[in-house]
Amino acid sequence: MSARRIGIMGGTFDPIHHGHLVAASEVQARFDLDEVVFVPTGQPYQKGRVSPAEDRYLMTVIATASNPRFHVSRVDIDRDGPTYTIDTLRDMRSVYGADASLFFITGADALNRILSWRDALEMLAAAHFVGVTRPGFELTDDHLPEDSVTLVEVPAMAISSTACRDRVAAGEPVWYLVPDGVVQYINKRGLYRGSGNVTPV
Template sequence: MCTGHTPTSTAISSRLTAERTDRPFRLGVMGGTFDPIHHGHLVAASEVASVFDLDEVVFVPTGEPWQKSDREVAPAEHRYLMTVIATAANPRFTVSRVDIDRPGPTYTIDTLRDLAAQRPEAELFFITGADAMEQILGWKNAEELWELAHFVGVTRPGHELPVLDRNDVSLMEVPAMAISSTDCRERVRTGHPVWYLVPDGVVQYIAKYKLYNDKSNAVNNGQI
């Protein structure tokens, strides 16, 4: 697929449907800190699954996100459980502990290697933000990444898409991508609601365990 332009979802879907006969199992890989997971993540995964005819999307919360070393990150177990809660209603979504259970910093190359070993029958599609796609060339073992998975970069409508001269990368616009985990954390910290930005069960989980709360501005179940 040419990456100099962005094909429509209908065009991509039609081509992939035509290729479906005897194709390998298609596994989407949605890696992220998920601190917290929100509807933007879920919509992006659902849209990519539809367009690329994915059989399953596995969400992979990071264990030790090396790119977030400049800020405090919620414990991995909390982020994992919030992801389980958020994805439970969609039978096509699953959650993996592969990064959480691996010691040391989380690198995408390790995630893809482990999933490829666990699911040798699957063709991997790694889903990430389009803004991150331009940084991937500097990631650990970058060239091997392209061999392990097809990369799908998603962004909000109207946002300028990067131009990457690679056939193993696709870019697409996805609604609801304007929601950010940073904004959700700040809203909780300052006592503002996050209802309808994150799944209801995650809202309740955040309240129960007082995640992201400023100690001087605790937020209860009714305020989140």
């Protein structure tokens, strides 16, 4: 069996939306990935309060269930303490083995801030990074080590989890911004209803 090619899509997924899914699908096809693993964060250290990890995990499972190449990992939500991507990559490496090629997918906004992440240079060496376009953000690798990242244009989806939360709080629909099952899950659990919504990052 040749070495596996694994995409990793980290995120808070509060909630997961079609911007995440289109980015993952596009990179899967472009890089001929065997699978893309969505990894919901535990406690994100650069964000304020977020919805319970179990709700974010289940929404991610619901959203990805129909794609045979999409999977969801609990490594970050099951690890104690704040989530650092360097730990995610170490865990993924031990799951998939030394031979696997790991591709960590980030939107342009995340890529712009990536040098502020813990052990950034070690992290950039632990996987190949794929930066994808996101409306409203410039996609550049000028600040990053040579050959550590590939920039990819994906279909523009002007959707953010923050906007989804705000819409639910305001009683506005999120149909077609997130998968149908995620709309139903948000309603079933009463997520994002009141004030005290989480802050965007």
